[in-house]
Structures are given as C-alpha cells and as structure tokens.
Amino acid sequence: MLARTIYGGSVDDVVITPVTIGTTQVAGLPASQNFEVWNYANTEQLTDIQDGSGVALPSGIVVSSSAGVIPQFKAPDDYTGPIRLKHVTSGLSWVMQPSDGTSGGGGSSLPNTLVVASADSGILDADWVCDGTADDVQLQAAVTATALGGTVQLTSGTFNLADVVDVWGADDADVEGEIYIRGAGPSNTTLVVGSGVASAFNLSKAVRVHISDLGIEVGGSSSGIVATYSATPAALYRSAWFSSFERLQVKGPWDGSHSGWAIDLGNVFRARMANMEVGGTGNGIRLLNQTSEFNSGDMTIDRCFVEVVGTNAVAYSCDSAAGNLNQVTWITCHSIANPANTGTVAWKFTGTTGSTSHIRLINCNVEQFATTVSADANANDLEIDLVHVTLRNGSTLFNSAGSNSVFRCGLAYIEPSATVSILTDSNGYDAKPSVYDRINIYADTGATANATPGNTAVLQRIVLDGDSATYASTLRRPPARPAPTRAITLSDAATIATDASLGNLFDCTIAGNRTLGAPTNPLDGQTVVWRLTASGGARTPTLASGAGGFVVATGSPAVTVAAIASGSTAEIAATYSSANSRWRVSRYSIFAAS
Incomplete structure (x- = not known):
C-alpha cells in the first residue's frame, strides 16, 4: 500500500470568483464552499478522502476556508496524479496537481480544458463521454462548467444533438470570461443538429466565445450557429463580442429543402470569422442588427466559401431589423448557386426600420446567382469590389436603391445568348449618387447587356467587350454627362x-x-x-x-x-x-x- 497523495494546503490553492465592488470587478475568494473529489477523468467520485491529519472527511467533501483556500487533503490509497475538485452547487470543476504539503499543488483559479468524447471516438477517460443520442447534454454540461472561462475540447467523431447548446455569458459586458469550444478539425468532429432543433449553438448574454475546428450538419429550418441579443442593459444589448469563428464547416442536405442559415449572428460586436465553408444549405452567413438600442458590427470576415441550394437562397446577408449594422469588412468571400434555382442572391443588404451602412467587400467571386448584389433603400455607403462574376440568362449584377455606394467588378462574364442587367439604380437621393466604376464586361456570343441607371447614377470606366454582343446605350453614358471631347x-x-x-x-x-x-x-x-x-x-x-x-x-x-x-x-x-x-x-x- 502506497502513502496517500496530498493535495492543497497552500496559498496557491484558492478558489476565485468575480465580485463587483462599486463599479469595479475584482477577484473574490468565496468562503466555506463545498467540493466533491473526483478522479481526473471525471468518471468516478472519490469518497475515501482524509484531511491533512488523516481524519476521514464526511462524504468525502472538501470545504474551502474562510479565506477561500482549499485545505490540505489526502486522496484514497494508491491514487496518484491530477485530481478534480467539483463545486457541489455549480458543478464547476478545478484540476489540482499533487502537493508536497508545503508548496501547494498548483490549483487553478479557472476551469482547465474539459474534454468531451463522442460515442464513436473510443475514448473512455474524458471528462464527459457521450452515448450518441442526446449528446447536447454532455456538451451543455461542459460549456456550463467553463462559464467563467476555459476550454471545451471535443474529440473526433459524431455528436448527435437533440437540443440547442446554450453558450451564454454573465449578461454583463464587464464580466470578461473567455470560452473556447474546439473540435479536432471540421472533417473530424461533426455536430449533427437533430430534426426540429433550432441550432447547434445559441450565443447570448454578452458572451465572449471562440468556436473553431468543427463540422456542423443541418436540415429543415435548423441553423448551425445562432446569436441572439440580450435585452439586459448591463449586457449592452450584445449577444457575443470579442469573439471568433474559425475553420468551421456547415453542411446542408443539398436538395433544396433546407431553409435555415449556416451562421446567423444577431447583435455580434467586434468579432472575427475566418476560413469558413458552407455547402448544401438554403442560406449561408447572415449578420443582423436586432434592436435600436445598439449598433452591431465592427467585424472582419475573410476566406469564406458558400454554396447554397434552393429557391430564393441567399449566400451572404447584412440586415438591420432595427438600429444600424455597420463597419463590416468581407475579404475573399466566394459564393456559388445552383443555376436551376430562381430568386437566389449572392449579397443582400437590407434595412427594415434600421440601416445597413459602411460595408466593404474586397476580392470576392460570385457564380450563377439570379442577383449578385441587392441593396435596398436603407443600405447606404457600401463599397463593393468583386473580382469575377458569372452571369446567367435573366440575372442581375447590381440592383441598388441606396445612396452613396461604389460598385466595381473586375470581370463580369455573360454566358452565350444570355440577356442580363448589369445595373439597376433607383436611388432617389440626388445629392448622394452611387458610382459604378471599373466594371469590365465580357459578353459571349449572342449575349445582351442592359442597364437602368436612373437619373443619379454615375457610370465611369465601363469596359464593353465580347463577341457579337449587344450592349444597351445606357451603359455608355459618360459620368455626370461631362462635355465630350468630340461631337x-x-x-x-x-x-x-x-x-x-x-x-x-x-x-x-x-x-x-x-x-x-x-x-x-x-x-x-x-x-x-x-x-x-x-x-x-x-x-x-x-x-x-x-x-x-x-x-x-x-x-x-x-x-x-x-x-x-x-x-x-x-x-x-x-x-x-x-x-x-x-x-x-x-x-x-x-x-x-x-
């Protein structure tokens, strides 16, 4: 029989929780908190626990001191290595290393990485092991356990969700806990959203979350990741902020039956999205301002690819149901639609009672949509810079009713015999015309390119090229009708x-x-x-x-x-x-x- 391993007992082994004094948040040391002792794998509660002098602790419960210090305690015979303390009330757990009784065991003030294993991973010693049915239960437990900050690591394999996993903050923007949810790669870790389940994750209450390296499968009206604003003033009406989404893949059924969004983020602020891939869904990525009390945005989204399937499918959307969505930059974000589908839109900019403004597109490609860019009267101050667009019969390149925007396209290719609209501009604000600049149009044999620039649009540096094509005279209109150099x-x-x-x-x-x-x-x-x-x-x-x-x-x-x-x-x-x-x-x- 080996001597019992000692844990705790020093000033390093403390429990810390956020406490607000006046308007300042500080670290607090909660007194007399009860903790269960579990093995590191989180699969077995250890009840044969003694205090530092060798006296058995009732029910194996360790109680923190009045100063928030974890006292010295001894594990069962023959137990060595890291051990886990689990707070009886909240379920939060802390991992502790063995101590020599004088220097402490290096206790942690925040939850460490918690591992959730899929049923088909073959891993049995994770913090939570799923059974392949309602795996959202284990995921929710792990996310809740990291509410004050920490990492939820998902193993490779498939996680079947029977309910939404809520990823919530403290409903107070001043509480700054970072939650990381990571998979083993979008092709290795897959979350399957069950029928009738709204989404895989719902972000809210001013959470600061970083989700990466996952695959999500959706169907019906389900979405992959949804963010919903908090109506609490202390949360500053944000759903998530200082957050990131990277290396995610969202898949739909590829049959046109899906009507949800791959990513649907309402009232997200100061966030980044990168290396995203969406395929087979009814809609791609939407940013939405949901309330007049807050203006969301300040975001950068780069290196995304969206392929949508279905009638009226939208690849990317910026919308303001209220308030103002602004200052968003999209870089190298590509999209493709099924040419057999009608009503498809690659880029949609709308404002219901609010406005969408100061949005930038850089280096983006579009293939086979009915409308490449659609901007309503509440979408203003846009700067759209497309690299390559393929226009099929009946399609529109730019359709804008807003003001003071700039539209460019490095190459707009019109398929043979197709009749398309290069631009329709219905801006009624004469003082702030939109500019259509550096649009290089190549119309293939028998194609026709039309344009309805209205009375305010400025057209300049429009290049017309192609074989036996027909171009509307309105495409040749000089900018602002300057005096020509010749009669x-x-x-x-x-x-x-x-x-x-x-x-x-x-x-x-x-x-x-x-x-x-x-x-x-x-x-x-x-x-x-x-x-x-x-x-x-x-x-x-x-x-x-x-x-x-x-x-x-x-x-x-x-x-x-x-x-x-x-x-x-x-x-x-x-x-x-x-x-x-x-x-x-x-x-x-x-x-x-x-």
Missing part, C-alpha cells in the same frame, strides 16, 4: 433621334425639313447643343413638343426657330428639366458657312 453625329431622318446619354454635343446634316425628336435618357439639368447644317437648299427644323420634347423661351429675348440657308448651321441649346419633362430652349443661332 456625336446623328443620322438624318424625318424625325431626328437623340440619345442624351451619349453626350452633350450632336451634329446632323439635314437634307430636308426635319423634326428634332424628343431626346431619350436625359438627366435633370443636362445641357445639350445640336448643330444642324442645311444641305441642298434652305431647311426649316421643327422641335418636338409634348412630354420629353422642347419648349422655347418667351419674353426678352425670345427664341425664334427660323429656316436655315443652304450650307449654314443652326445651333440649338437646350437644358432638360425633369420637373417639367421638357427641354428648355435658350438659344437658336444661325451661322453662315463662311
């Missing part, structure tokens, strides 16, 4: 047609009396000059009237439209008024050929 020649006809989006100076040689038709695609305040040269005799022009047509100045000086002698040129200057839907003619001057 644009119009075709002579009974009614002369002008596309005002092409420039501000137009020439036409007329061989008879002609009508200058109502110009198309005007901008409010745009001034255009027409130079009409008479050929083969005197010619009298007529200016189209009615909506979109011309109205000449009256009063002093009045504008009079007169015949043009052969070889002479009449210059007609007019400015468009969108309020009156008329071109206001301010000048009609005739210049002789010499």
Whole structure:
C-alpha cells in the first residue's frame, strides 16, 4: 500500500470568483464552499478522502476556508496524479496537481480544458463521454462548467444533438470570461443538429466565445450557429463580442429543402470569422442588427466559401431589423448557386426600420446567382469590389436603391445568348449618387447587356467587350454627362433621334425639313447643343413638343426657330428639366458657312 497523495494546503490553492465592488470587478475568494473529489477523468467520485491529519472527511467533501483556500487533503490509497475538485452547487470543476504539503499543488483559479468524447471516438477517460443520442447534454454540461472561462475540447467523431447548446455569458459586458469550444478539425468532429432543433449553438448574454475546428450538419429550418441579443442593459444589448469563428464547416442536405442559415449572428460586436465553408444549405452567413438600442458590427470576415441550394437562397446577408449594422469588412468571400434555382442572391443588404451602412467587400467571386448584389433603400455607403462574376440568362449584377455606394467588378462574364442587367439604380437621393466604376464586361456570343441607371447614377470606366454582343446605350453614358471631347453625329431622318446619354454635343446634316425628336435618357439639368447644317437648299427644323420634347423661351429675348440657308448651321441649346419633362430652349443661332 502506497502513502496517500496530498493535495492543497497552500496559498496557491484558492478558489476565485468575480465580485463587483462599486463599479469595479475584482477577484473574490468565496468562503466555506463545498467540493466533491473526483478522479481526473471525471468518471468516478472519490469518497475515501482524509484531511491533512488523516481524519476521514464526511462524504468525502472538501470545504474551502474562510479565506477561500482549499485545505490540505489526502486522496484514497494508491491514487496518484491530477485530481478534480467539483463545486457541489455549480458543478464547476478545478484540476489540482499533487502537493508536497508545503508548496501547494498548483490549483487553478479557472476551469482547465474539459474534454468531451463522442460515442464513436473510443475514448473512455474524458471528462464527459457521450452515448450518441442526446449528446447536447454532455456538451451543455461542459460549456456550463467553463462559464467563467476555459476550454471545451471535443474529440473526433459524431455528436448527435437533440437540443440547442446554450453558450451564454454573465449578461454583463464587464464580466470578461473567455470560452473556447474546439473540435479536432471540421472533417473530424461533426455536430449533427437533430430534426426540429433550432441550432447547434445559441450565443447570448454578452458572451465572449471562440468556436473553431468543427463540422456542423443541418436540415429543415435548423441553423448551425445562432446569436441572439440580450435585452439586459448591463449586457449592452450584445449577444457575443470579442469573439471568433474559425475553420468551421456547415453542411446542408443539398436538395433544396433546407431553409435555415449556416451562421446567423444577431447583435455580434467586434468579432472575427475566418476560413469558413458552407455547402448544401438554403442560406449561408447572415449578420443582423436586432434592436435600436445598439449598433452591431465592427467585424472582419475573410476566406469564406458558400454554396447554397434552393429557391430564393441567399449566400451572404447584412440586415438591420432595427438600429444600424455597420463597419463590416468581407475579404475573399466566394459564393456559388445552383443555376436551376430562381430568386437566389449572392449579397443582400437590407434595412427594415434600421440601416445597413459602411460595408466593404474586397476580392470576392460570385457564380450563377439570379442577383449578385441587392441593396435596398436603407443600405447606404457600401463599397463593393468583386473580382469575377458569372452571369446567367435573366440575372442581375447590381440592383441598388441606396445612396452613396461604389460598385466595381473586375470581370463580369455573360454566358452565350444570355440577356442580363448589369445595373439597376433607383436611388432617389440626388445629392448622394452611387458610382459604378471599373466594371469590365465580357459578353459571349449572342449575349445582351442592359442597364437602368436612373437619373443619379454615375457610370465611369465601363469596359464593353465580347463577341457579337449587344450592349444597351445606357451603359455608355459618360459620368455626370461631362462635355465630350468630340461631337456625336446623328443620322438624318424625318424625325431626328437623340440619345442624351451619349453626350452633350450632336451634329446632323439635314437634307430636308426635319423634326428634332424628343431626346431619350436625359438627366435633370443636362445641357445639350445640336448643330444642324442645311444641305441642298434652305431647311426649316421643327422641335418636338409634348412630354420629353422642347419648349422655347418667351419674353426678352425670345427664341425664334427660323429656316436655315443652304450650307449654314443652326445651333440649338437646350437644358432638360425633369420637373417639367421638357427641354428648355435658350438659344437658336444661325451661322453662315463662311
């Protein structure tokens, strides 16, 4: 028989809990706390426990002193190595090393790493061993045991969840406990969310959590990870903050039946997400501001890949149900959709009663979505920088109703014979137009590229390339209609047609009396000059009237439209008024050929 191993008994062996004095949080030493003694593997309670003098302790319970110190105690005969103290009330456990009775055993002030083994891992000496049915019970116990800080390590294998695992903070943003939940890699550790279960994890109450190296399988309306805001003012209305999500893989059924999200984070603040892979789900990753009391965001998300399946599937979403979601940067985040699915959106920016703003996309690719970028009227100050987009028949590259945003695309490839919309801009805020810049369009054989830029959008450095493709004239509109470097020649006809989006100076040689038709695609305040040269005799022009047509100045000086002698040129200057839907003619001057 070996001598009993001694634990505790020094100033190093203390129990620490957070205590608030006034408004300051300090370390507290709780007195007279009861602890059970368990083996290190957490599979057996040890009841044959003696105090330091060899007297048996009732029920094997160790009681901390009035100063929070764990007293010296002795383990059962022949027990050596680390031992675990488990708080009777909370279930929290501490791992202690053997002591020589003088220097202490190196007790821990916070829970150490707790290991949860899957039923198929073959590991039997973990802190918790799952049975493969309701494995959320063991996971919840481990997460609860690290509520003040610590690590939950999941072994390789499959964990079947019959309920949500709540990962909650103290509902007070000033309580700073870090919880780490780690697997053995997204292909090695898999959490299977059961039918009807809302999600694998629910984050709330201002938790600071770091989840990594896991795989999650979802179906139905379930989601992988969900964060829900706390209504408690002390939590600052946050769900999670100073948190991270890395090397996670979320898989759906790949059949279009899934309607949840892979990752759905409401009111998360100052967090990072990286190296994420989502496949076969109905929706990918959503950031959501849930309450007007708080503006979430301040996040960076990089190196993500999302492949969604199903009608109306969304790969990435930034939404404000209330308040303002802002300052989020997405870097190298790619997405792909099943081309047979309708209503799919790669990037969706919306605000219900709140707003979504100051969002940046950098170096992102998009494949086969019905709409690449959709931004409603409450999505403003976006900067979208796409590298490559594949546009199928009927798809849209940019659809924006917001203001003051910038949209770029290194290469927008249009499939053969496809008809697409490059942009639709319905921003009504004239003082803050959106800019469509450096969009390189390659339309394959027989393709058609349309655009509806509205009255405020600024188009610049749009490159049109392709084989036998058709491009809408609105894609050629100069930015802000500056004066062109050369005149644009119009075709002579009974009614002369002008596309005002092409420039501000137009020439036409007329061989008879002609009508200058109502110009198309005007901008409010745009001034255009027409130079009409008479050929083969005197010619009298007529200016189209009615909506979109011309109205000449009256009063002093009045504008009079007169015949043009052969070889002479009449210059007609007019400015468009969108309020009156008329071109206001301010000048009609005739210049002789010499």
